[in-house]
Amino acid sequence: MTRPDAIENVARALALPGDTSSDFDLNPGLILPEGRKLRPAGVLCALQQGRDGVDVILTKRSARLKHHPGQIAFPGGKQDPGDADPIAAALREADEEIGLHPDRVEVLGTLPTHETVTSFVVTPVIGFVREPFDERAEAGEVAEIFRVPLSHVTNPANFRVEGRRWQGRKRYYYTVPFGPYYIWGATARMLRALAERVAR
Template sequence: MAVEDRLSKLLSACALSTSDYDLNPDLDVPPDRSLRPAAVLVPVWLRADGPQVILTKRASHLQHHPGQVSFPGGKVEPSDASPEAAALRESQEEIGLSAEFVTIIGRMPRHETVTSFAITPILATVAPGFSPQPEPGEVDEVFTVPLEVLLDPNRYRIERRLWRGTWRSYYAVPWGPYYIWGATARILRVLADG
């Protein structure tokens, strides 16, 4: 089965929206919480050595989530026509991914974070020939993980850490020197469960 067809099939099997609160039912969701819209690209790079998911390691000097592994993406700006447009704009800015290399498969279920973002993940393929160009102000590194690794539910584990005085559980899927966790791992786990 072609990668695009497989991704479409996984997308159609995706569950409903997810949240950082899924594994933390005892955490109180603030009743007056206002969610800010964001979008990320979940880019599957079609390479000769097999499909690879492109991830970034955020710059260590950033105020929010420094040094964490993430998808290219960010806040949806008023000038963005859609979450897809935001994800493509951010991917161009962060890793030099031109829209000409991207074929959008579709929207994954929305993910809500404890930091009050409503993230729309956009599943897409990236054509061969793309050469990542990390924006040094935002991205320390661009790396890839084989799609097959991230589609294996057995690779994921549930870990926890103290956050604002309370233990918080989250998904993690380590890969080599990279620690993929939190919202990024949760979004990937949706595909693995598909």
């Protein structure tokens, strides 16, 4: 399958230099604990040609999960001992969570790592889904698989900064809502990093 122009633009954007990001970017006064151990993880920002342009595949996490229930997320997770690197972890998790086999994904590149409040250092992997696949939401972990236009999440004007109280203080974070989906936190921050590069 020929890569759409939007995919070529993303591939070019990934070659640009950029800084790492974190859940704490908008909260510079927050003091992080010394000696914290960060665990490697990978998430897949999967791009696929849709009817009206290129879409980003996202998931809504199950409400029954202990961590981040009901939140919007990329498929992905921690790097296991059998994973060669965070890219392999992201591809394996996408296969497990939504039924997207690695053979159908062309890895375009990665964004700089993102540190989460849960002590993961996440590598956002950007991949082009070259052909249709049979979606399969992992029972117990993924409540829904859905798509958002790439043009929506790469337009910096669609992002907002919001805040809520967390551990006794106001914490600020990015959001990029789309329809009924409230995309925020680490997922929105990583999408914001992609948007900043595409907009250059």
